[in-house]
Amino acid sequence: MLDLTYQTPKPKVIAGAKHDWELVIGMEVHAQVSSKSKLFSGASTLFGSEPNSNVAFVDAGMPGMLPVINEFCVAQAVRTGLGLKAQINLTSAFDRKNYFYPDLPQGYQISQLYHPIVGEGEVLVELGDGTARLVRIERIHLEQDAGKSIHDMDPALSFVDLNRTGVALMEIVSRPDIRGPEEAAAYVAKLRQIMLYLGTCDGNMQNGNLRADVNVSVCRPGQYEKYQETQDFSHLGTRCEIKNMNSMRFIQHAIDHEARRQIAILEAGGSILQETRLYDPDKGETRSMRSKEEAHDYRYFPDPDLLPLEIEQAWVDDIKDALPELPDAKKARFIGDYGLSDYDASVLTADLDAAHYFEAVVAEAGPETDSGKLAANWVINELFGRLKKEEHAITASPVTPAQLGGIIGLIKSGDISGKIAKDLFEIVYTEGGDPAQIVEARGMKQVTDTGAIEAAVDAIIAENPAQVEKARANPKLAGWFVGQVMKATEGRANPAAVNEIVTAKLGL
Structure with a gap:
């Protein structure tokens, strides 16, 4: 298992023309609160509604309309903070962030600058090299979302949709503990996983329900350690913020491009302007949006x-x-209770529905200690592989946990072999039905009668005297006889019994 203690992040080193540089990244993740109504009004948050159909008077900035806090949204923020092991502030306050934009009809955004509802926390981020990082959370605050400006319906006009105006957001602000593009994507993925487990955000990045602002700076080796000692941010270099990233892949590409852009400027003798930038995925580059x-x-x-x-x-x-x-606790339990490998436990707990499916399979297959490993193998290799190929979610699986557990139970009882099980899985996947009844009706039950297996072995040996002599000279060739017996019994003979009888008959 992973060591869950804090490890100093290993930096991503980029070689410039003159020097080596290290990346420093902090993130502001905006997570839409899973709530049917908005933060300060009863208007619906339903995605995909007709433009400007989910707008209350207070959302539209009508004079005299007063905001009323949504208690459920507050509870969701507290729940998220607790999931990130953060301090919950019993007293918090809302501020007005004043700026003009067409899709902000009030002329300000209600947010929490000075007194956020959630204080410092942490999240464990597991990386592909088998190590883990603790990324520190500075704060989580509640705020209302703005509307959406639409510019592509008519080249001469712009339109505004206020449906998102007032939707509750949780802004999760990290410390500058992230040291590379891969770590940044892994961090966002872990936040998403935790919030999905908690039910506080649906994590839909395509709809904009989860998006990230990424702060990127570069510094020379050793400067990050000075920052840790002094907490003086000047050691980390001037940062630029890349706004509204809604793809794990784009986050990585944007960080890599922005870091190399800054390095080129610094090595040419220039200085970095602190600014807000946008990422253009078509060109694979960031471009200036406004000064920070x-x-x-x-x-x-x-x-x-x-x-x-x-x-x-x-x-x-x-x-x-x-x-x-939560995910880390569930993963540890899967390893401890079911004897799974770290990798298998990670795969099965990556998605909450998949974790529930797996445990339902184990419950159906039986309480024996080998059920967990066998179930994990079938769920990950057979079921997940097939679902991915056909682009099905686990919730839309044609094979229910009861059916897959039934197949595994038949393997454990010796009624079917692994090969027969794969044929049975295909039948259940495409046609449905009860596995035990299918095995009985189609004569798929494994042959365990040693007399019948012995007769099949005798027949194969009698028909192939030359092969017998070869096998006796080279015992490795005995596998040929095993294969012939399995073929003659249409794969229904017990493989262990076949091996034992072949070895005895050949005198090996």
Whole structure:
């Protein structure tokens, strides 16, 4: 198992024309709260509705309309904070972030700059090289989303859809602990996994329900260690923020391009302008959007329409007590209870539906200690492989946990061999039905009668005297007889019994 203690991140080193450089990355992940209504109104959050159909008066910035906090959204933020082992602040407050944009009808965004609802936490990120990193969370705050400007319907016009206006977002802000593009993608993936387990965000990046702003800077080797000692950010170089990344692959590509862009400027004697940039996936490059604003540029001030938000510790404790088993704990349990490898446990817990499916298969297959490993092998190799090929989700699997567990139970009882099991799996996958009944009706039951197997072996030996002499001279050739017997019995003979009888008959 992985060592879950904090490890100093291994940096991604990029060789410039003159020097080596290291990457430093911090992220602001915007996760849409899984809620049927918005943060400060009762308007629906349903995706795909007709433009401007999910808009309350307060969302549209109508005069005199006052926001009312959605308690469920607050609970979802607390639940997320607890899932990230973070400090829950019993008192928090909302601020107005003032700026003008056509899809922000109020003229400000309600957010939490000074007093967020969630404080410091951490998330364990497992990497492909078998190591793990603890990425520190600085804060999680609640804020309302803006609307959407649409520019591609008519070249001469722009349109505004306010359906997203006021939708609740959790902004999860990390420390600059991420040291490479792969780590950044793994970090976002782990946040997504945790929130899916918690039910606080659906993680749909395509719809914009999970997106990330990525802060990238480069520094010379040794500077990051100085930052750790002093907490002086100047050691990390000037950062640029890449906005609204909604793809793990694009996050990696954007970081790599931005780092190389900054290195080229610095090695040419220039300086990095702190700014906000956009990533163009078609060109594979970032481009300037605007100079990077500081807090004072937005004229933040406490929202006069919202009192400080005060929650009780007992309420937080109730939410904590109701938390589901989270990915790291579930993975550790799968390894301990079912004897799975670290890799198999990671695959099975990557998706909550897959984890539930696996455990249902094990329950159906029986409580014996070998059920877990056998079930993992069938779920990962046979079922997942087939579902991926046909682009089915585990929730749409044609084979139910009861059916797959039944197949595994037949293997364990010796009623069918592994080869027969694969044929049976194909029948169940394409036609359905009860595995035990299919085996009985189609005569697929494994031959365990040693008398019948012995007769088949005798016949093969009698028909192939030359091959017998070869096998006795080279025992490795005995496998030929095993294959012939399996062929003669249409794969239904017990392989272990066949091997034993062949060896005895040949005198090996």
